[in-house]
Amino acid sequence: MSMSTSVPRSVTTVRLPVADDLSVPYTRTEICAEAREAARVVLESGWVTSGPQTQLFEGEFAGLVGARHAVAVSSGTAALELVLRDLRLPPGGLVLVPDLTFCGAAQAVLHAGLRPLLVDVEPATGMPTAATVRRAVRAFGRPEALMALHYAGAPAPLRELGEAAGLPPHRVVEDAAHALGTFLGGRPVGALSRAACFSFAAGATLPIGEGGMITTEDDDLAAGCRRARLHGMSTDDWRRHQPGGAWQYAVEEPGLKANLTDLQAAIGRAQLRHLAGWQRRRAVLAARYTARLSGVPGLTTPRPPTAGLHSWQLYVLRVGPEYPLRRNRLVARLAEHGIGSSVHFIPLHRLGYLRRAALRPPEGLPGADALFPELLSLPLHPGLTESQVDRVCAVIAEAEADPGPGVRP
Template sequence: MTTRINAVPRAVPAEEVQVPFADCYITAAAQNAALRVLRSGWVTTGREVAAFEGEFAGYVGADHAIAVSSCTHGIELALRSYGLPRGSLVLTSTMTFCGAVQAIVHAGLQPVLVDVDAITGMPTPATVRDAVRAFGQPAAMTVVHWAGDLADVPALAEAAGLTLDQVVVDAAHAIGTYEGSTPIGSQCGATCFSFYATKNLPLGEGGMITTDNADRAGWLHQARLHGMTADAWRRYLPGGSWRYDVAEAGLKANMTDIQAAMGRAQLTHLPRWQERRAQIAARYDLQLSTLPAVALPHRPAPGTGTHAWHLYPIRLAAGIERDEVIAELAARGVGTSVHFIPVHQLTYFGQVASIPPSGMSGADALFDQLLSLPIHPRLTDGQIDAVCAALADATLRRFSRKGAE
């Protein structure tokens, strides 16, 4: 059955709709899985984590997966696994979540912020080369597939003078992003995913590191739990030994069996959820493409890859006050957000990160225009239409007023 998409947004009274920006939907199967673990007598890292790791690795086509407490800890551990000298330079986009840069700092490394293209929201080879000219050859780089769009990782690595093995991919937005017909997860030295409450595979908290490097995977499995050579589950199994060693510094960054059991159940729904996200993006595209004050999100060129649609970030025309639009949408029951405040605009990172003297003009220009609309699998067509109608009202009136000035 084909659902007709209204090309012209319909005005919807505020009382008819409440549209949350995000929705942490935990399926009944995932709830039951959590209860099963709670009743089992073993709730921390154990069989469920091992099973989730295997299933997730299979889903993204990686040889190894290491479950961790968050994507942030995943990035830190992945960088630590490289064994870089303290203070080594690590390139990272300024248009990312602050935690991704905190991870570099916590790994004892020096973040070098890279400007982005004002349309894609991601670094370009030119902005990468600018950062390298300013501060010298980096030891590694983190690359974010921002909003679920496809970053050109090989081109960025080449511009930085790095191999793909020296790249840590921040795939917090990219469960469901494909490069060609290959899912993100096995192309670089390590790839880090997020299961935060708003993500495409929501557990509330949690993360996963994937890699094809067996030695790195072994190191990460130990490092995520204090660097111990044997975790509690294996020590307490019948016949297990209580002895263990700690060869180097690790973190307390393990995932629990409760989260992993939920993750295994949620993972079975992910293909259908991704289909729905693509449908929502298409419905937004059709209704918003005629609005003169709205630019649609960037997406991969045909045949190059697939957008995960973790976010649907529109850009408002210059002169349209973004925060006024946010307030008007909120008054009509529509939740929105902004992704992200560029890292170089945050006080702490102005003190600890290296920022090219040429500035961050692309990120600054983009930030003033950005507005993320609701996109999650349980949005109804009626809710999508209501968002489009509210946005049309809020922007057309301001665009007309701007033109008359």
């Protein structure tokens, strides 16, 4: 009996939205032609999961950032959890986490059996300072570790934050989700600390769709994360199935299912060849935004770092009280003109689960609370054109001149 391929009448087919639905999409994932061909080769090879492409990607990525080791994993969040687990901290130990970060960072702490202690941020940078770290430490005592986010791609002051927390350098974990291409003091993020955790999400400077990478100089940490990313197994499928390989394996400690596939790695390797050009393009577009928006009353454009290099994964504008529209109304105004935008991020203490699960200083988190209503991320990706940037800026400037409904009282 043959099976019908027609769609039942009760099923409604829906066209999924795509980036082209907006005249200026907030983000658009760049997948180069070489990556498409590399993916085809892997799909036809008969081996799709972690294997030779993953190993090559790790080596090339480590070389790019100047690290001894790179360990490919399924996401930036998984990278953070694996590194925190490898620190072997006491259960329930406190980990300092910026209040202004992606929720996955705090969840990685919780999944590692630890507890986030939220740290306030400076509105000028969106990142913690030595002073906000000391306030959190005074309230709850010295933490076990600190997670430092290079917010939007600007370099975080790692040494100052670690010293303010009273922690040795190996207890500072870099959340480098935004920071591939970021430099601090002439050195690239990825070779600055015991461990840096990168993301290859769809909007990242190196987009694969999903994926992450741990970079480290520590042989033991690299070996431990390689085991832990695949259930704690002593050897992976690829090595067991090679000529002369043994099918046996040992499991001496718990692990995750957090490996990267060869399909993803092949895409990542091809994308790496375009990274330098894409980053130059991001910098050009960011400079164009700043040149056109810095004179608009009520807007604050991002400051370039004084001691490093910005990756410009995000272009975060601040919509201050002098601007005639509230941030949310400006988001709506941009959408009316076919322009996408976003907000990075909702402070963790405003998210119900994390408000309950995380600790926060008794005086609250006033910096994050003041900054959050002003944050607006504008479109920024290598495929964006100068005319699109100019269109975004024109709509923002026109709103300043003619705000219409929704003006501030």
